[in-house]
Amino acid sequence: MTHAPAAAGDARDHALPPARDGAIRLLLVEDDDGDALLVREHLDDAGLVVDLTWVRSLDEALERLDVDCVLLDLGLPDAMGIGALERLLDAGAPAVVVLTGLADADAGIQAVAAGAQDYLVKGEVDGGLLGRSVRYAVQRRRLEATDRELYRSLVRAEETTRLERALLPTPAVRDGGLEVLVGYRAGREGLLGGDFYDVVERADGTVLALVGDVCGHGPDEAALGATLRTAWRTLVLAGVPVQDILGLLERVLAFERARPEVFTTATMLVVAPDRTSADLYQAGHPAPILLGPPSTLLPTQRRGRALGIPVSGGWEPERLELGSSWRVLLYTDGLLEATVRGGPERLGKAGLLAVVDDALAAELARAGGGLDDEGPGGVVARVLHAVRELHGGDLVDDAAAVLLGWGA
Missing domain, CATH: 3.40.50.2300 (Response regulator)
Known part of the structure; x- marks a missing residue:
């Protein structure tokens, strides 16, 4: 023709x-x-x-x-x-x-x-x-x-691996008596987003844990999350006073973000060397969960603004008297925003508390039956899996979680 x-x-x-x-x-x-x-x-x-x-x-x-x-x-x-x-x-x-x-x-x-x-x-x-x-x-x-x-696929895979190492590090904790569980689920596209976490023990025995979430989705947000996570670990290892860490992290955010409207929410838990108390810093982030049963949300009276929001106010610690036996779960809002069985209803705080208690009950049943441990992730992995099942597939948003426990 x-x-x-x-x-x-x-x-x-x-x-x-x-x-x-x-x-x-x-x-x-x-x-x-x-x-x-x-x-x-x-x-x-x-x-x-x-x-x-x-x-x-x-x-x-x-x-x-x-x-x-x-x-x-x-x-x-x-x-x-x-x-x-x-x-x-x-x-x-x-x-x-x-x-x-x-x-x-x-x-x-x-x-x-x-x-x-x-x-x-x-x-x-x-x-x-x-x-x-x-x-x-x-x-x-x-x-x-x-x-x-x-070739492009191989390059993308290598980039994803580098981002995973930066966003999802191995906790740097020497205390074998402290329970540390971490978990992460990518969103629907299967790519890493801006959610990040880390856990570091200082030389004096203080343990700091962080969970954060860069607003938005995409490679820029993932790269920023990796940068903030790395900066946070550097500040912790450098011995920067705890009360100064979030302010310095915000300065890093201001220099590294692609657009001035980008902000980051975060929760930082600072566990004392004797493990009976902790200071909770909240920067516009969902309240952590004190595991039960029944599980409850930790107090939010001193909740501060998100990092990068141009309003006044800083971040004051909430003192937690934890006692001799406790477990605390930090997480990102990808878990709260999951829908239930394909409908418009969000899981929300009440739904997440119920999922956590179900996971604890399953853990207790396994222990009572003499079964082996669930493997890497434990309760955290069970919670992430249960939320995904309730949602009916991969979550729309990324979800990261960190559990710290003592004497439990």
């Missing part, structure tokens, strides 16, 4: 016709009528099934590059030589086979080096040679595209 070139000033639609099943969409860029006719005859002789569009100039060709292969003459009214090929490739052309009357070996080498799949001389071409050249060019181009996509 051959389409005549548009005449000067022709206002017809430049969209290419749809290809027939199995046909190669071929664009011929040739200003000579006789040569164009000869190309069509060669394609017929080759038995190649093509949908052929013919244009006379490079400018016309640049508007019609949604094809599988381009046959390009290097002597056109508006472009000559390798420059014509380079313009075509720069515009995003697919496989290009140069078909020219210039029997110049050096020109052929230059054309292939510039990105052409093949270089054919018109007077030396027959149907078989042209057909093979087009088929091979299309196949090589497809393989190149597959290789590029595979």
